[in-house]
Amino acid sequence: MGFIETFGIVFILEAADAMIKAADVELVGYENVASGYISVLVRGDVSACMAAVEAGVRAVENMGAKVYSSIVIPSPHPDLLKITQIYNIDNLLP
Template identity: 40%
Template sequence: MPQAVGVIETLGFPAVLAAADAMVKAAEVAIVYYDIAESGRLIVAVRGHVAEVKRAMESGIAAGEATFGGQVITHYIVPNPPENVEAVLPIHFTTKSEPFRIF
C-alpha cells in the first residue's frame, strides 16, 4: 500500500508542536522528519495512507494556526512519492520512526 507524505512548515516552535501533536492524534500517521527550516521556521513531515495523511494535515494546519502567535507558512501532501524521491529527501522511516509505522 503506498504511503503518502504530508509536510507542514510553521513559524515558531509552539505552532509546529501543536501541529505535530494534532496530526498524530487525528489520524494513523507517523512523524518521520522534524527540523528547523530557517530563521524561526520549523518543519514536520508525517507518513501514512493517503486518507489518513489528508485528515492529519487538516488537523495539523488548524492546530498550528490556532496556536497563540502561530502561523502555518506552507503545507503540502505527496500522495505516493517515487523511490528516487525517498532516497534523496529525508521522508523515509528511520530506526526512530520505524516502531510507529502504519501498515
C-alpha cells in the same frame, strides 16, 4: 507523506501533536529550515495524511500562528529518499 511548515518550535509541536492524534500516521521527523521556520513530516496512507495535515493546520491557526505551507504527496517518487533519508527511517517511501 504529509508536511506542514510554520514559524517556531511551539507551533510545530502543536501541529505534530494534532497530526498524530487525528489520524493513523507516523511522525517521521522535523527540520529547522531557516531562522525559525520549521517543517514537520508524517507518513501514512493518503487519507490519513490528508486528515493529519488538516488537523495540524487547524491547530496552528487556532493558536493564532500562520502556516506557511502544507502539502500531502500521495505517491512520492522513490528518489525523494535522497532528501528524507536524514531521518533514518527504513521504507519511508513505497
